[in-house]
Amino acid sequence: MPAQNKDVLMSNKPQCVGIDFGTFKTSIVASNGNRDSIMTAVGLPKDHIARGMLGCDEVFGDRIGQVRTAVNLVRPFDCGALKYTDSSAAGLSADEVNRRCKAAKSIMGEVVRRVELGTGPRYAVIGAPSQASDEAKNVILQAASPHFDAVMIVAEPFCIAYGFGHLVGTLVVDIGAGTIDVCPMFGTYPKPDQQYSASVGGDAVDRELLSLIQQAHPDAQVTLNMARQFKEKFGTVSDDQERAVVVMPVEGVPTEFDITDIIRDACRVLVEPIIEGIHKTVAMSDPEFQAQLRGNILLGGGGSQLRGLDRLLETGVEKLGGGKVTRVNDCLYAGAAGALKLCMAMPAENWEQLRSQNAKAA
Amino acid sequence: MWTKATVICLFLSAIVSVPETVVGQQQMLGTDHLQLIEIRGKQRRDRIDGLTGVARTAPAPALEPLNPPRSTARQPAYDLHPNSGTLTPSGESIEFLGMEELQALIQSSIDASRVSEAQAKWNSIEQKLDSNLQDIRQLSQRIESVSQTPSQSVSSGTVASSISHLAPGIPRPEAQITPTSSPLQSSAVPWLTLTLSAFLVSLFALTLSAYRLGLSRASHLDRPTAPPQHVPTTVPEQYMPESSELRPRRTRGLAWPHEDAKAGATVLPLPVSQQEEIPEPLAPNIDLSTDDSATILSFETFSDQHRDEKKQKQEVNSALMAQILQDNLNLSNKAS
Known part of the structure; x- marks a missing residue:
């Protein structure tokens, strides 16, 4: 085969990606072997001086933390807005919605740029909350459409289950920053009414932690970002853990505080909605397979990394008949890897059909 | 006065006779041991020599004569003139005996008392020697039994305690017992036996498992000549291949039961001669009455099952x- 034809064939090779467009973090895994993860946020310069200092109009990833005082941070899916809840339910104005949609599009462009896709047709499978509204899915679709030839929106728990090959008899719990999604797997694609979503997640824990710290130590100067860092470092729901001693300034003087009990109480905000979701999902499923579902509960998402959460959930599930809870090893890329697996397993004619449909719509 | 003199003489004689008794006892003991040693073998003789070596090799005290010469007898502090006399305060005259008479008198009394006393001591020594000899014989028998039992570990402390128990008069011979270097008498004997036994048992188990494995393989290789037990006797027509040559056939001209059923023929038992010719397949360990997933499956069944699972997975996918x-098409339509 001539080298030129080979290059042509290689250039037409489809470029598949799986994306976990999360509320707090966005992960992307591409079929060319590249993967990356950035914070689902964009930093916009506050003024002309900041723009001149930054040298660009948008800042992504780790650089946001370095220049945080010079930029306005925009998180398009903060607290599940535009992803799980509609704009009206989230109380967002039209300008704010446009601003967030534009930010989502920019973030999507940034992650696609980072994996350096080839010249072939680009297909993407993107995870979304289990019970995301059509408006929320459209936001994701509009954000991704400019960068891909065809895009599929799939429930995020399904991506995790597909990635692990647990398509039958598994109850997937995706604990994200904005939502908790519970999805039963019976070998078919789960319908929205078979799944459960709660607008509680890591962001709710951060807010609760900030509130409790401010109540317990009114003199301490603490921000939401500091509270998130404390959670990521000492987050636990277990009673037996090491002391969480953090440093917070008091009138400019760094002072140590023991916030062990505060962190534990804040993190336990997630436990009750998860158990409720498991209960409801299991109750809705086929009674012959309920025990099988309870015996194979898979925790995914960033919230699954809270220490002692699996054991506490097993204790909570005991009143439902008992169960076994395990968590994914790589919570950051589990959803994106499953989405990529699904993207590559999708027949080419399906992609072509969707592509022609998008072309007609355009 | 005479009584006092007699007591003094008896005391002196007793002092003189004590070393002689000890030496005599030791000498008798050594003689008996030597006689016993001649009977036993070299190894046991060494041990017994070791046991009694202290007594035999101990330096014997200086042997004093039984009848010391007169010159060495005790002389009085003063010399009385023969036939000299004196007066008591009451005026009674006392006649002194001569020195020779006095010595003869003393010697006669000493001899009489010593004869009787030596006789008694000799008797007691004889009894003691008899008992010692008996103990030594028991001890030698025990040593012999211990040496003849290789699995029993014998330590010098055990022998010494036995000796001290049987013959308290014999000193403990720890220093004379040399540790045996024979592997059969050492403490490694039980471990060696255990290791050897374990090796033999494992060899037997390996042989048995290899034999059973070969048997199961042989039965597995023989099985294609016979239909699987779970195959239904009648197969629906739609699952039968069109060409009759593609249909499974039993070797030696025997048709499958479903072929006979399809042809409308009645399956009859084979003649006795043909039944003898066809070896009966080894019965697989499959209990069809239970739904156990751990049952042994033939290769065909496994491949069919694997193919079914793959097909089912593809259908689900x-x-x-x-x-x-x-x-997503619906979503795209709504969005447009």
């Missing part, structure tokens, strides 16, 4: 893909 595609 294609159904999933179709469902996902349909959802």
